[in-house]
Amino acid sequence: MFIRNCWYVVAWDHEIPADGLFARTVIGEPLLLYRTEGGEVVVLEDRCCHRLAPLSAGRKEGDCVRCGYHGLKFDASGACVEIPGLASVPPKARVRRYPVAVKNHWVFAWMGDPALADTATLPDNFSCGDPDWHYKPGYLHYDTPWALIADNLLDFSHLSYVHEKTLGGTPAIAQARPTIEKVPRGVRVSRHVADVPPPPFYLRMKPFDGNIDRHFIYDFLLPATLLMHSGGRPTGTTASDGPPSVQLHSCQALTPETENSTHYFFMQGVPTAQGGAGLVDNVFASLVQAFNEDRDMITAQARIIAMKPDAPMLPLAMDSALIQFRRIVDEALRAEA
Amino acid sequence: MFIRNCWYVVAWDHEIPADGLFARTVIGEPLLLYRTEGGEVVVLEDRCCHRLAPLSAGRKEGDCVRCGYHGLKFDASGACVEIPGLASVPPKARVRRYPVAVKNHWVFAWMGDPALADTATLPDNFSCGDPDWHYKPGYLHYDTPWALIADNLLDFSHLSYVHEKTLGGTPAIAQARPTIEKVPRGVRVSRHVADVPPPPFYLRMKPFDGNIDRHFIYDFLLPATLLMHSGGRPTGTTASDGPPSVQLHSCQALTPETENSTHYFFMQGVPTAQGGAGLVDNVFASLVQAFNEDRDMITAQARIIAMKPDAPMLPLAMDSALIQFRRIVDEALRAEA
Amino acid sequence: MFIRNCWYVVAWDHEIPADGLFARTVIGEPLLLYRTEGGEVVVLEDRCCHRLAPLSAGRKEGDCVRCGYHGLKFDASGACVEIPGLASVPPKARVRRYPVAVKNHWVFAWMGDPALADTATLPDNFSCGDPDWHYKPGYLHYDTPWALIADNLLDFSHLSYVHEKTLGGTPAIAQARPTIEKVPRGVRVSRHVADVPPPPFYLRMKPFDGNIDRHFIYDFLLPATLLMHSGGRPTGTTASDGPPSVQLHSCQALTPETENSTHYFFMQGVPTAQGGAGLVDNVFASLVQAFNEDRDMITAQARIIAMKPDAPMLPLAMDSALIQFRRIVDEALRAEA
Numbered sequence A, B, C: 001m002f003i004r005n006c007w008y009v010v011a012w013d014h015e016i017p018a019d020g021l022f023a024r025t026v027i028g029e030p031l032l033l034y035r036t037e038g039g040e041v042v043v044l045e046d047r048c049c050h051r052l053a054p055l056s057a058g059r060k061e062g063d064c065v066r067c068g069y070h071g072l073k074f075d076a077s078g079a080c081v082e083i084p085g086l087a088s089v090p091p092k093a094r095v096r097r098y099p100v101a102v103k104n105h106w107v108f109a110w111m112g113d114p115a116l117a118d119t120a121t122l123p124d125n126f127s128c129g130d131p132d133w134h135y136k137p138g139y140l141h142y143d144t145p146w147a148l149i150a151d152n153l154l155d156f157s158h159l160s161y162v163h164e165k166t167l168g169g170t171p172a173i174a175q176a177r178p179t180i181e182k183v184p185r186g187v188r189v190s191r192h193v194a195d196v197p198p199p200p201f202y203l204r205m206k207p208f209d210g211n212i213d214r215h216f217i218y219d220f221l222l223p224a225t226l227l228m229h230s231g232g233r234p235t236g237t238t239a240s241d242g243p244p245s246v247q248l249h250s251c252q253a254l255t256p257e258t259e260n261s262t263h264y265f266f267m268q269g270v271p272t273a274q275g276g277a278g279l280v281d282n283v284f285a286s287l288v289q290a291f292n293e294d295r296d297m298i299t300a301q302a303r304i305i306a307m308k309p310d311a312p313m314l315p316l317a318m319d320s321a322l323i324q325f326r327r328i329v330d331e332a333l334r335a336e337a
Helices: A146-153 A156-160 A277-307 A317-336 B146-153 B156-160 B277-307 B317-336 C146-153 C156-160 C277-307 C317-336
Strands: A007-012 A022-026 A029-035 A041-045 A059-061 A064-066 A080-082 A100-103 A106-110 A138-142 A179-183 A186-196 A212-221 A225-234 A246-258 A261-271 B007-012 B022-026 B029-035 B041-045 B059-061 B064-066 B080-082 B100-103 B106-110 B138-142 B179-183 B186-196 B212-221 B225-234 B246-258 B261-271 C007-012 C022-026 C029-035 C041-045 C059-061 C064-066 C080-082 C100-103 C106-110 C138-142 C179-183 C186-196 C212-221 C225-234 C246-258 C261-271
Touching: A007 A022, A007 A029, A007 A246, A007 A261, A022 A246, A029 B277, A041 A100, A041 A106, A138 A277, A146 A246, A146 A261, A146 A277, A146 A317, A179 A317, A186 A317, A261 A277, A277 C029, B007 B022, B007 B029, B007 B246, B007 B261, B022 B246, B029 C277, B041 B100, B041 B106, B138 B277, B146 B246, B146 B261, B146 B277, B146 B317, B179 B317, B186 B317, B261 B277, C007 C022, C007 C029, C007 C246, C007 C261, C022 C246, C041 C100, C041 C106, C138 C277, C146 C246, C146 C261, C146 C277, C146 C317, C179 C317, C186 C317, C261 C277
Parallel strands: none
Antiparallel strands: A007 A106, A022 A029, A029 A041, A059 A064, A100 A106, A138 A261, A179 A186, A186 A212, A212 A225, A225 A246, A246 A261, B007 B106, B022 B029, B029 B041, B059 B064, B100 B106, B138 B261, B179 B186, B186 B212, B212 B225, B225 B246, B246 B261, C007 C106, C022 C029, C029 C041, C059 C064, C100 C106, C138 C261, C179 C186, C186 C212, C212 C225, C225 C246, C246 C261
16 A cells, blocks of 8 residues: 555656666556657556556657557557557557656656646755755665665664664764654654764764764655755854854655565765765765665564564654654545545 | 366477486476386376375386385386385375377377377377478476467567567568468467568578568467468569478477466477578577567566556457457366366 | 474574574574573574564673664563663563573573473483584574474385485385384384395494394474484394494484474484594584485475375375374364464
8 A cells, every 4th residue: 555646756867768768666566767859757657558568678769669569659648659550549558657757856756646746745855956965866775665664764763773883873863852843744853962973974074073963854754755954063063153064965765666665765965065076975885885784674674574464563752753654654545545 | 277178288208318207397287207118208297195295306117106205116007006115005096197199299298187188189290290391399488377478479460579680570560460260279370471571580591682471370279389381482473483482380389387387399390491400500599589589578578467467458459369269268168167 | 383382492502602693583483592691591582572673683782682773672581671762661661581491502492381381391312412422413494394304204214215325225124114102292213124234324434244233213202303312233143242333313303493494403423432523524424415315305395295285195104103293293282272
């Protein structure tokens, strides 16, 4: 069961070639992604209406795609426009076309009722497309349900343990209590951690003589997008002393592939003023290392859950944000039912 | 659900060693194949009646087979003739024996009621055993249901697309409308394609100055056997100018291994008058390349179908033969039910 | 369905490091094994009560273990003693602790009601811990249900066929009829085989001029433990001529991992008086070779059974011990139901 009436990130725009076909499964549905001659992204059902072969095994012809099995040709609206050997095309010969939006290098598809597609609900992933921010785009594939990854992102107390040697560096993150607020389509989590050692990857960005005050302020929005400002400044300094020494903005999106597998699109932006390409590579490498730590843990957790799917979890104070977000998801599912 | 009362091709005869055991699963049943001292092929249930170990993990002893687990010995009729440590053998100690026929190098087993086994229904795979025809025997394993492969073979319009660079070479094949006739136990498909370029593999057989007229005339018979005459002659010539420049005969058989996997036995015969071993190698290589193209497409199709097993297909004019054949299969299944 | 109120071998004691965590799944339950500072083995449920991550992905801290996901800390009783960021720990925060016994290098866990754990029912695996016996500890993993392996061990007629070239060497073993007696928690199987060639691996232990008399006397006890005296002496000699030329004692235990996979712990002890380390290596190599022969056969058998799970087996005289033991298992299961 997935929410349908929302925008899912289905690709980084660089994944879709100028000439050629790209396939990805989203919420259990096979999608074909390609570009028209004008460069516009098209998302069609990747399943020929005739014998159900994937159109992605065929070829692009101008703004159209031709099935590689028996040669049916579809235009960018999903309508079949040619059937070899037939003088006319029956009106039922078409595949589903999904509304598309491209915003700051994220390609979104609307998986539900096209009439409800509303670009006003696209997330504000500004740092993916702002010349004042540098980043490298990331993608990971998970063999776990998406919700376990969302749980992870909604409780940063795991930074102290999963990422002890990478993003975390101190148990104080787990000990700090964040504030949780309801925002439209999600929750806002704000966590301030005072007087802690800078984490290993901050040290590769800036020299620090002593402890720092860190902050993590993020929105987690339907269907499963994280937009986060984070950073730190030397303990004892305040806003009146200038901006934080380290400032980062991160955009991350989880897109279910199937009930038990997930696409994870992510980036960590660094202000251009703060450093060059070397720094961006460095931050990206840290992020990938940490996200692999998460994936190892969540994959292990999923394996244990699969052994006894009805084993109860014990809710604790640190689960507040994720419990609230699961409630928002349940409400959205009920509203669609 | 499989048709049982019919002959299934279970092996090429060269696959069964003179001395040794050969195992193959057919319509979900494990078969043991071996030869008596006299060379006759025996097909037994590959499952010892005692503890269900596969007899193929044992050894051949004369015309018998001995289970490698606890030493029960079975003769070529499937009767247990010795149990180590027991003076007498209980009458229930036996494994099923399947009627066998060997015809032109194809080994057939009758999977249903032995009393109904009738060699008159064996297909006329003459070119597999005629000194006037050369060929190399082929085998492919599919991880898909057999019916999707039968569908492929019953509609050659796919030649224009799946085999564009191998067997096909022109959209005219898809555009030509074949005639479909009912024949005993199946359908006959006759397709004539006029004035088209010779396909790449014809060119390796014969020089052609210009376009040719091609023909494909085949019977597709229960359970899933294709017997085809095909070939071509220069456009503008007729039978009165002599036989076709290229003449081929192909025998192909699909045998379900399980609900979701299939054995594919095939050959393409070339008249000995038309060329020697080099040509046969060449034709075989083309065929294997093309059949791998089919397998890639059908495997992709099966993957898409598995994602939504109830997705409807859209019947089109080109599906006429396969729809007729599916009806013949359904009738046979109903008759056995 | 597994028997719960019994001791299962869960590890050789050398498998559990002095410092570190060891994970093993037993009867479908994930177990964490580690040692206290004092060296005592602890077995806990390997599933954090909070979000169900495996504790084995965390770290040992003194006598405690800390979850690697959100940092909950558990003591050796399974009680949670610290939750980062929480002043007090809710009483429900705990994981299951399993009673443990270590006897002669086998580590046992009691998987049922702790109040019923009774070390009097531990098997007498004396040769695993006696300075007068040498051995090398063995472990094999099976991808089959445990009961098929127990069946194998309860009928040594298979030695003549599965182990013809290793432990067996003669059909006379299968032809000899063992006596079967009921003993507490199991059966005793005694098989004497007179006047047979020494098996290949005996010859590597002792020179023999002619045939020997062999014996195999073993108890097979709940849940699935084999304790066996075996050996042989030159045919024509008797106890009054001195002890058998070859004397062995073997301890073997099957522990279900899941319904379809099994842990197999085994050793073959040789009296120190009978030879040194070279001999022990030799015996171990023979045993591993033979046990791989068993695994190949049982895995093949399980594959055939999976194709038709309701295929009946044909009970024969040689199945007497295994039928009796299956009845004992069924009684134990019924008693727990």
